[in-house]
Amino acid sequence: MPTYRTKVSERIRLPSRTEREEALETAGYNVFNVDADDVYIDLLTDSGTGAMSDEQWAALHRGDESYAGSSSFERLESAVRDVMGFPQVVPAHQGRGAENVLYGSLVDEGDVVLNNTHFDTTRAHVANQGARPVDCPVDGARDPTARGGQFDGNFSIDRAREIVDDVGTDAIPAVVLTITNNSAAGQPVSVSNTREVARFAAEIDATFVIDACRFAENAYFVSEREDEFDDATVAEIAREQLGYADALVMSGKKDGLVNVGGFVATDDDDLYQACKHRAILYEGFPTYGGMAGRDMEALAVGLREAVEAAYVADRVEQVRQFGERLADDGVPVYEPIGGHAVYIDAAAALPQIPADEFPGQALVCECYLEGGVRGVELGSFAFPDADRPELVRLAVPRRTYGPAHFDHVAETVRSVFEDHESVRGLRLASDPPIPELRHFTAELEPVPTTTPSTTSTE
Numbered sequence: 035m036p037t038y039r040t041k042v043s044e045r046i047r048l049p050s051r052t053e054r055e056e057a058l059e060t061a062g063y064n065v066f067n068v069d070a071d072d073v074y075i076d077l078l079t080d081s082g083t084g085a086m087s088d089e090q091w092a093a094l095h096r097g098d099e100s101y102a103g104s105s106s107f108e109r110l111e112s113a114v115r116d117v118m119g120f121p122q123v124v125p126a127h128q129g130r131g132a133e134n135v136l137y138g139s140l141v142d143e144g145d146v147v148l149n150n151t152h153f154d155t156t157r158a159h160v161a162n163q164g165a166r167p168v169d170c171p172v173d174g175a176r177d178p179t180a181r182g183g184q185f186d187g188n189f190s191i192d193r194a195r196e197i198v199d200d201v202g203t204d205a206i207p208a209v210v211l212t213i214t215n216n217s218a219a220g221q222p223v224s225v226s227n228t229r230e231v232a233r234f235a236a237e238i239d240a241t242f243v244i245d246a247c248r249f250a251e252n253a254y255f256v257s258e259r260e261d262e263f264d265d266a267t268v269a270e271i272a273r274e275q276l277g278y279a280d281a282l283v284m285s286g287k288k289d290g291l292v293n294v295g296g297f298v299a300t301d302d303d304d305l306y307q308a309c310k311h312r313a314i315l316y317e318g319f320p321t322y323g324g325m326a327g328r329d330m331e332a333l334a335v336g337l338r339e340a341v342e343a344a345y346v347a348d349r350v351e352q353v354r355q356f357g358e359r360l361a362d363d364g365v366p367v368y369e370p371i372g373g374h375a376v377y378i379d380a381a382a383a384l385p386q387i388p389a390d391e392f393p394g395q396a397l398v399c400e401c402y403l404e405g406g407v408r409g410v411e412l413g414s415f416a417f418p419d420a421d422r423p424e425l426v427r428l429a430v431p432r433r434t435y436g437p438a439h440f441d442h443v444a445e446t447v448r449s450v451f452e453d454h455e456s457v458r459g460l461r462l463a464s465d466p467p468i469p470e471l472r473h474f475t476a477e478l479e480p481v482p483t484t485t486p487s488t489t490s491t492e
């Protein structure tokens with residue numbers, strides 16, 4: 035049962051079928067190019083799209099916009115200390131800003147960084163340092179049909195040891211654990227795995243970083259699934275799990291429950307000094323780091339709300355009920371359902387569309403046409419050279435949609451799925467300069483239906 039109600043409402047509208055067809059064509063069959071006003075239920079991302087609480091809105095008014103020594107920064111620092119257990123905080127404009135600050139301070143050319151699975155911006159920042167990002171997921175983490183275990187987000191120490199054998203320990207400055215594992219369908223990481231990774235990082239003398247974007251959702255899964263924590267609160271689990279790290283990198287747009295913001299936190303003084311100075315270069319003076327004072331206030335309140343038992347239970351259960359409903363309707367989804375999104379196996383949903391005709395993107399477009407629902411493709415269109423399953427992600431914004439909205443989405447997906455044979459593949463109609471980022475801007479077009487072979491004698 036939700037433990038909140040609506041105080042401010044936002045008008046949304048389902049455009050007519052004709053309007054949706056026009057909008058999609060104008061957008062070059064890429065929903066990133068569709069105006070938000072033309073979307074009815076927007077499940078593009080859970081990043082920065084949630085609703086703030088009345089307490090957060092109230093806190094905005096307290097924002098201290100002083101360039102140096104802002105009291106809003108102090109309130110952010112004390113929230114990070116209380117909720118996450120780290121004394122030193124370097125604010126940044128959002129998660130990737132924090133990644134630039136942290137990885138720019140830790141990683142050099144030729145290095146190797148290990149991660150259960152690098153999130154896209156993490157991978158890009160490691161590569162931008164001239165280093166090599168290497169994923170160490172557990173078996174089956176990316177397999178939507180594995181119907182796997184309780185902690186499919188875990189880090190594989192065996193895989194990491196193979197890399198160490200290959201490159202040596204000196205080449206590895208950082209070992210990263212992303213909780214929940216965003217690129218592995220939002221699957222959680224256990225506390226016992228976190229302890230093993232901490233031991234492993236200490237053994238090879240690497241800095242142990244936790245990408246804590248969804249730390250509260252992860253703690254909720256631990257409270258359900260890891261026996262040792264049967265009696266612990268989400269807040270206690272979060273502190274325990276994060277406490278094994280040397281540094282955190284955080285996007286406030288996820289479990290910070292704000293629309294923008296992020297930070298690095300650490301208890302290592304040398305690392306703090308390095309990050310602080312890099313932040314001045316790229317983000318801002320260390321008591322605001324690219325955030326307005328008011329945004330730091332909202333983030334300070336959001337971090338505390340994120341670990342409230344009632345909030346996080348409602349959040350994760352809402353996503354789970356939505357995913358299970360799709361599964362019950364026969365839609366092939368990644369199970370168990372992760373913390374922030376439901377992932378549909380588009381290759382299984384649209385078996386007639388070959389990989390080079392982007393089945394995931396075709397499914398995304400069809401859901402928009404059918405019900406004004408916007409999801410995102412995370413398959414061969416988004417990751418041209420990677421061997422990834424053809425997934426479509428329906429991400430759930432926090433505290434934003436209710437049961438009637440999810441009924442509509444489920445109906446939409448079900449009817450697309452039932453009529454799947456009529457869905458056509460797509461092909462590229464433009465060729466953006468950076469292939470890794472093409473899914474944000476590329477235009478596509480439907481593959482023409484094959485004309486029956488002519489019997490002409492010419």
Ligand SMILES: *Cc1c(COP(=O)(O)O)cnc(C)c1O
Pocket residue numbers: 081128129130131153155156212216245247285286287288295296
């Ligand atoms: C969103 C995200 C980031 C980057 O954060 P932004 O605020 O989008 O820049 C980094 N890591 C993970 C796991 C994320 O989900």
